[in-house]
Amino acid sequence: MGRSGTRTDSFVYAVDRAAYERINTVTLLIFSSQGQKTASIGDLAHLLETETDTLWLDITGPDEDDIHLMRDVFHFHPLAIEDTRNQRQRPKVEEYADYLFFILNAVSLDGNMAAFRELDVFIGKNYIVTVHTDAEPVIQETHRRIERLGSAVPMSPSYLLYVVIDTVVDSYFPVLDLIEEELERMGDDILRNPRQETLNDLFELKQILIDLWRVIWPQREILNNLVHQKPSFIDVESLQHHLRDVTDHLMWIADMITTFRDALTSIAEVYMSAVSNRLNKVVNRLTVFTVVIGISGVLTGFYGMNFEHTWPPFSSPWGVPFVLVLMGVIAGTLLYVLRKLNWY
Numbered sequence: 601m602g603r604s605g606t607r608t609d610s611f612v613y614a615v616d617r618a619a620y621e622r623i624n625t626v627t628l629l630i631f632s633s634q635g636q637k638t639a640s641i642g643d644l645a646h647l648l649e650t651e652t653d654t655l656w657l658d659i660t661g662p663d664e665d666d667i668h669l670m671r672d673v674f675h676f677h678p679l680a681i682e683d684t685r686n687q688r689q690r691p692k693v694e695e696y697a698d699y700l701f702f703i704l705n706a707v708s709l710d711g712n713m714a715a716f717r718e719l720d721v722f723i724g725k726n727y728i729v730t731v732h733t734d735a736e737p738v739i740q741e742t743h744r745r746i747e748r749l750g751s752a753v754p755m756s757p758s759y760l761l762y763v764v765i766d767t768v769v770d771s772y773f774p775v776l777d778l779i780e781e782e783l784e785r786m787g788d789d790i791l792r793n794p795r796q797e798t799l800n801d802l803f804e805l806k807q808i809l810i811d812l813w814r815v816i817w818p819q820r821e822i823l824n825n826l827v828h829q830k831p832s833f834i835d836v837e838s839l840q841h842h843l844r845d846v847t848d849h850l851m852w853i854a855d856m857i858t859t860f861r862d863a864l865t866s867i868a869e870v871y872m873s874a875v876s877n878r879l880n881k882v883v884n885r886l887t888v889f890t891v892v893i894g895i896s897g898v899l900t901g902f903y904g905m906n907f908e909h910t911w912p913p914f915s916s917p918w919g920v921p922f923v924l925v926l927m928g929v930i931a932g933t934l935l936y937v938l939r940k941l942n943w944y
Contacts, residue, residue: 626666629656631755636746645673648727654755655727658739662731674729676701676722684720684731691818695831699724702822704764705815706738706771709778714808716815721764723833728757730764738767758835762842765823769846772812772853779805779860787867794874802868809861816854823847888938892931899927 628639630647631654639647639655647655659666662684670676670684680701683689694701702721707714719738722729730739742763746755753759782805789798827843830836836843900923912919 625660627658657729659731687718693822704768706768714811723757723761728760741767766846769849790871794871806864813857820850895930896927
């Protein structure tokens with residue numbers, strides 16, 4: 601699995617909602633010593649009784665028939681089945697007598713917002729069931745990875761679960777790469793021209809990072825529980841290195857989110873500082889303008905007084921030009937001195 605900035609197998613950067621129609625499909629795969637093949641749903645009850653084969657049932661857009669299948673054939677708990685129908689739930693793992701139930705959250709960018717997609721997974725002695733509302737890129741990528749493995753790895757329910765979880769975790773890296781690029785762009789924009797629109801983008805990005813943290817942390821706990829508690833139906837001994845690797849990547853992602861949040865705070869502080877500096881420049885220029893106008897006002901006010909004797913006298917033909925030149929010289933001198941003092 602690649603790291604942020606060095607990925608070569610990124611499979612989802614953004615989701616076009618119009619591209620995913622709400623459909624209902626059920627796919628049953630059998631993994632045996634002879635390889636992989638599809639099977640009919642009608643044979644499911646019989647196949648569940650086998651001890652040597654691994655079954656993978658993938659349900660897209662579950663309808664009432666699929667609910668009956670999960671309830672009457674697999675005997676899943678009603679609360680677990682209800683969770684498959686109520687989307688956007690917190691990642692978790694629940695242990696039942698004959699199976700484990702996982703809720704995972706894959707992610708992609710939908711415009712300026714993070715789009716989280718719930719993926720529900722049941723794992724038993726010889727089967728794994730995945731349930732999702734729409735066509736799921738994580739499932740499609742899982743199929744591709746299994747095909748690349750071929751017969752190199754015996755396909756058990758535990759290993760299938762690992763591949764699914766690993767693929768879900770991989771879906772976070774492209775999103776984090778885009779967030780990193782956006783942070784760099786915002787930093788450059790603020791240094792060049794701080795605008796209110798950039799600040800709005802900062803707050804949107806901060807919300808995305810908060811949402812990411814809310815799903816990353818529970819999924820870290822799920823992996824930690826698998827590694828340390830060794831629940832039933834998971835062959836932790838043979839997968840401990842794989843699961844620790846995924847846990848390490850989740851910790852990496854959590855550290856990246858923390859770093860990005862700190863960077864956002866720093867960029868926001870730079871924005872406020874830039875706005876404050878720009879305001880100070882405007883105030884300084886207004887102050888200079890006020891001083892120049894004030895000096896000119898003093899001169900015009902002096903000659904506007906009701907004095908009989910002034911210099912130059914009122915009757916002098918060069919009196920008005922002299923005063924105008926004097927005002928210009930004083931204004932120019934003030935502007936020169938204030939410029940040297942870096943007031944504007």
